Amino acid sequence: MNRLAEETSPYLRQHADNPVDWYPWGDEALAKAASEDKPIFLSIGYASCHWCHVMAHESFEDTAAAEDLRRSFVAVKVDREERPDLDAIYMTAVQALTGSGGWPMSVFCTPDGRPFFAGTYFPPTDRHGMPAFRAVIAAVAEAWAERRDEVEQQAEALVDAVRKEARLADELALRVDTDGPDFAVLLERLVGTLSARFDDEWGGFGGAPKFPRPTFVDLCLRHHRRTGSARSLTMATVTLDAMAAGGIYDHVEGGFARYSTDRRWLVPHFEKMLTDQALLARAYLHAWQVTGEPAYRQVLTETLDYVSGRLSSPAGGLYSSEDADAAGVEGGHATFTLAQLRAVCEAAGRAELAEPLAEWYGVTERGNWEGTNVLHRPLGAPLARPEAVEEGRRLLEAERRRRPRPGLDDKVLTEWSAMGAAALAEAAGATGEARWARRAEQAADFLFAELRRADGRWLRSWQDGRARHLALAADYAWVVECCTRLYELTGDGDRWLGRATATADTLLDLFVDESTGGLCTTGRDAEPLVVRGQELLDSSLPSANAAGAAALLRLSALTGERRHREAGERIVALVGPLLADHPLAAADLLAASSLVTEGAEVVVAGERPDLLAEVRGRWLPTSVLAFGEPDPSPLWEGRAPGAAYVCHHYACRTPATTPATLGAQLDDLERPGGPPGAPTPTEGAP
Numbered sequence: 001m002n003r004l005a006e007e008t009s010p011y012l013r014q015h016a017d018n019p020v021d022w023y024p025w026g027d028e029a030l031a032k033a034a035s036e037d038k039p040i041f042l043s044i045g046y047a048s049c050h051w052c053h054v055m056a057h058e059s060f061e062d063t064a065a066a067e068d069l070r071r072s073f074v075a076v077k078v079d080r081e082e083r084p085d086l087d088a089i090y091m092t093a094v095q096a097l098t099g100s101g102g103w104p105m106s107v108f109c110t111p112d113g114r115p116f117f118a119g120t121y122f123p124p125t126d127r128h129g130m131p132a133f134r135a136v137i138a139a140v141a142e143a144w145a146e147r148r149d150e151v152e153q154q155a156e157a158l159v160d161a162v163r164k165e166a167r168l169a170d171e172l173a174l175r176v177d178t179d180g181p182d183f184a185v186l187l188e189r190l191v192g193t194l195s196a197r198f199d200d201e202w203g204g205f206g207g208a209p210k211f212p213r214p215t216f217v218d219l220c221l222r223h224h225r226r227t228g229s230a231r232s233l234t235m236a237t238v239t240l241d242a243m244a245a246g247g248i249y250d251h252v253e254g255g256f257a258r259y260s261t262d263r264r265w266l267v268p269h270f271e272k273m274l275t276d277q278a279l280l281a282r283a284y285l286h287a288w289q290v291t292g293e294p295a296y297r298q299v300l301t302e303t304l305d306y307v308s309g310r311l312s313s314p315a316g317g318l319y320s321s322e323d324a325d326a327a328g329v330e331g332g333h334a335t336f337t338l339a340q341l342r343a344v345c346e347a348a349g350r351a352e353l354a355e356p357l358a359e360w361y362g363v364t365e366r367g368n369w370e371g372t373n374v375l376h377r378p379l380g381a382p383l384a385r386p387e388a389v390e391e392g393r394r395l396l397e398a399e400r401r402r403r404p405r406p407g408l409d410d411k412v413l414t415e416w417s418a419m420g421a422a423a424l425a426e427a428a429g430a431t432g433e434a435r436w437a438r439r440a441e442q443a444a445d446f447l448f449a450e451l452r453r454a455d456g457r458w459l460r461s462w463q464d465g466r467a468r469h470l471a472l473a474a475d476y477a478w479v480v481e482c483c484t485r486l487y488e489l490t491g492d493g494d495r496w497l498g499r500a501t502a503t504a505d506t507l508l509d510l511f512v513d514e515s516t517g518g519l520c521t522t523g524r525d526a527e528p529l530v531v532r533g534q535e536l537l538d539s540s541l542p543s544a545n546a547a548g549a550a551a552l553l554r555l556s557a558l559t560g561e562r563r564h565r566e567a568g569e570r571i572v573a574l575v576g577p578l579l580a581d582h583p584l585a586a587a588d589l590l591a592a593s594s595l596v597t598e599g600a601e602v603v604v605a606g607e608r609p610d611l612l613a614e615v616r617g618r619w620l621p622t623s624v625l626a627f628g629e630p631d632p633s634p635l636w637e638g639r640a641p642g643a644a645y646v647c648h649h650y651a652c653r654t655p656a657t658t659p660a661t662l663g664a665q666l667d668d669l670e671r672p673g674g675p676p677g678a679p680t681p682t683e684g685a686p
Helices: 010-014 027-036 050-060 063-072 084-098 133-146 148-166 168-173 183-197 214-227 230-245 274-291 294-309 338-347 351-361 387-402 414-431 434-450 473-490 493-511 544-559 562-581 583-598 609-616 659-670
Strands: 022-024 040-045 074-079 105-109 115-119 459-463 466-470 600-605 623-628 643-648
Touching: 010 074, 022 027, 027 040, 027 074, 040 084, 050 063, 050 133, 063 133, 084 105, 084 115, 084 148, 115 133, 115 148, 133 148, 148 168, 168 562, 183 214, 183 230, 183 583, 214 230, 214 274, 214 583, 214 659, 230 274, 230 294, 274 294, 274 414, 294 414, 294 434, 338 351, 338 387, 351 387, 414 434, 414 459, 414 473, 434 473, 473 493, 473 544, 473 623, 493 544, 493 562, 544 562, 544 583, 544 600, 544 623, 562 583, 600 609, 609 623, 609 643, 609 659, 643 659
Parallel strands: 022 074, 040 074, 600 623
Antiparallel strands: 040 105, 105 115, 459 466, 600 643
8 A cells, every 4th residue: 555545636546556666756765765875766747637547547557567566665645736846847758858858758867967868758667769667667776776876967967858848937027127017019910920820710719739829719819809900810710710610619518628639629639627728718707798709608607517516626725627538438438329319319208309409419330539529610610509409419418418427526625626716706797697706706615615724824735624735926916816806806805905915915925036026936944946036938828927917917016015016027027038039938027017007996986887897797807806995005095986997007098987988998998009098187195
């Protein structure tokens, strides 16, 4: 029996019965490696990772491979979702050594944690140019025993590569432009680059496999609103339309898979992550607000209802993901043969539904994937279901619930759950859906009750009543974002602005690198690792610095707290050279940069639901909203009840008392130049 059975990570517990003598990352494993002078075999993955399951079955359940590991190594398992700080370090080493990366990640380290050999999936036998796992173990063990000098040299070279990436912030700090990045210029450059990569037929940016990039879609929508560019609108809408039609979207239960294996968005990698639902829901929300297209509202609704259902803990938190596999079969829960579809309808006494249902979802005798069918819609076809199709869809949904379900990763991550709650809150404000508002508040309250220690220190991961692992900068940033969105939704400043402010203060105290102004991934109180990095480049998620800059700037606009604003501005200034050179690599930081020069504040004073509705019906990415009871911040100074105030750095336009006047002022916010640089008469900056 290894030591993983009591871990909070479902991924680690999946390996608790392996014959491998696993350790979780920590002092015990490092001490054993040091005392026995054994290298570490570090395996990093996550619960919904298909190839992680494959390698586990082929190698980690094999007693001979387990004995090879026990004899020569200390075997350590890490859940990348619980420890993205470790994942980032060792992924950099894998990429430096192999030119690519992925999961499962397999890294061989010196006893003090320095990587010296690495790869991803290793098969049980030599296959497709990949060496067998046991052969790799033998070769690495031999190198450690016989060629220690070479191993040490390789370790230093890889650590240097990791440190070089971690020092990106130091290099950028030498090039900081005090004027900061020019959002309009950089947005034009980014959209031009996206246009060159755009798939005009199927949407998305680049070839297969295709990953959703919600921020690219948002920035295309923003460019369209600022310039009237039809090309930018096309890039956004064709991408959203194609994803919603394809099999990457779950047409039966709602929500999106992680990515598409093909250009058409047809065949997904079936795992479903909370983060993808949160970020894509916002993209479809924004597209609905910009275009009024009902299909976008439908996708938004079905995605957030999936989150509120399948990914929701009875205790209030939001779960992390749903697996790609069901009963060991990838996509086995989600696909249907034509015979299965007919049998479902016949069993319900509704055989006549089979033909329209099969036609609607493209289900054929031949199938479109491995002899079965991934349900989809033709690109450009309507998504709104006729009554017969909707009745059939409900039958398929009931059938899926009778099938073996994919594994559910029921840990609650602070960053991910706060991201989900922020999406629910923003969507609730825009649509008036009370169920999303309630769910957002429940999720946020859960985080404050279960993942914040009595001393105010946040933890990252919770499962089955236990929280552990010190939270990272991204966790803090998304909690701040979540709280400001809930303040804009509820108007409850005591509850949500107070929580946001306390969390932001701790974020700055623990994570700011004073020499650069950037946010370090780990806190000052965290265990020392090979390097202490600063996450500046986006991955599938916004970087910690992008999330932190946006959250701090939005919070400061609501409170007037200069410390938070200056910290956000310093992050944006730091990444200015990076944005100028590689805007696609830091698109979320580019989006955050617009808050510095174009940030606006909207106050609806007094009971004016008509004015509040005028604000909430629009997507205002550079604006914050205050309403309800006044608070002591400068935002509320001199606000007469019964009017709305559109301001830029607290310098305001003439108070708007009609929705038409307010709408005209709001229309200016996303035009070139952003909000007005000077107030019209009646008010100035406090």
